Amino acid sequence: xxxxxxxxxxxxxxxxxxxxxxxxxxxxxxxxxxxxxxxxxxxxxxxxxxxxxxxxxxxxxxxxxxxxxxxxxxxxxxxxxxxxxxxxxxxxxxxxxxxxxxxxxxxxxxxxxx
Amino acid sequence: xxxxxxxxxxxxxxxxxxxxxxxxxxxxxxxxxxxxxxxxxxxxxxxxxxxxxxxxxxxxxxxxxxxxxxxxxxxxxxxxxxxxxxxxxxxxxxxxxxxxxxxxxxxxxxxx
Numbered sequence: 001x002x003x004x005x006x007x008x009x010x011x012x013x014x015x016x017x018x019x020x021x022x023x024x025x026x027x028x029x030x031x032x033x034x035x036x037x038x039x040x041x042x043x044x045x046x047x048x049x050x051x052x053x054x055x056x057x058x059x060x061x062x063x064x065x066x067x068x069x070x071x072x073x074x075x076x077x078x079x080x081x082x083x084x085x086x087x088x089x090x091x092x093x094x095x096x097x098x099x100x101x102x103x104x105x106x107x108x109x110x111x112x113x114x
Numbered sequence: 115x116x117x118x119x120x121x122x123x124x125x126x127x128x129x130x131x132x133x134x135x136x137x138x139x140x141x142x143x144x145x146x147x148x149x150x151x152x153x154x155x156x157x158x159x160x161x162x163x164x165x166x167x168x169x170x171x172x173x174x175x176x177x178x179x180x181x182x183x184x185x186x187x188x189x190x191x192x193x194x195x196x197x198x199x200x201x202x203x204x205x206x207x208x209x210x211x212x213x214x215x216x217x218x219x220x221x222x223x224x225x226x
Binding site for chain 1 (some may be wrong): 117139145147149154155156157158159162164172204206210211212213214215216219220
């Protein structure tokens with residue numbers, strides 16, 4: 001059974017810092033990995049999608065990497081801003097050959113202080 | 115494009131009542147799924163569909179039914195609501211697995 005772990009569970013940083021969120025998964029036979037952002041009481045917003053054949057994806061100040069063989073992904077946020085405060089969720093698609101199911105980590109709650 | 119639309123946004127049910135959570139997408143996506151989000155448990159898959167007329171169970175299907183008569187709609191039915199079904203429910207869709215998933219804004223359900 002695929003298990004996804006996100007570390008740390010919570011992170012508080014001053015504005016302007018660069019930071020790294022970690023995601024690990026137990027079954028490396030994934031189809032792809034998706035990072036989401038969730039604001040309190042809201043839905044999930046997709047940030048980055050990395051296919052299993054890719055090593056990284058970038059969007060603005062966000063960079064996500066994937067090391068499928070070691071079961072790890074990182075989300076790097078450059079020059080953090082208070083507006084980045086949210087819960088960040090990592091989800092892997094596919095395990096055991098299935099490509100329809102997302103398995104989620106429990107998230108990292110990020111607070112960026114002005 | 116509206117994306118993935120869920121209705122209602124909030125609902126309070128009494129134990130034993132039934133209801134249907136609606137989900138519609140206008141992106142012609144084949145894959146649709148229902149997840150529930152609970153504190154400390156994360157998001158868990160309830161049911162999913164890989165196309166019209168095709169549905170299957172996810173991780174926590176008990177107490178829920180689904181059907182997919184059209185590509186656009188994927189309703190989730192609670193047959194006899196229980197307090198354990200108090201949760202936030204999210205519908206998601208994807209063109210194929212390669213494209214990633216788009217989520218709706220959620221339905222917050224309370225069963226008393």
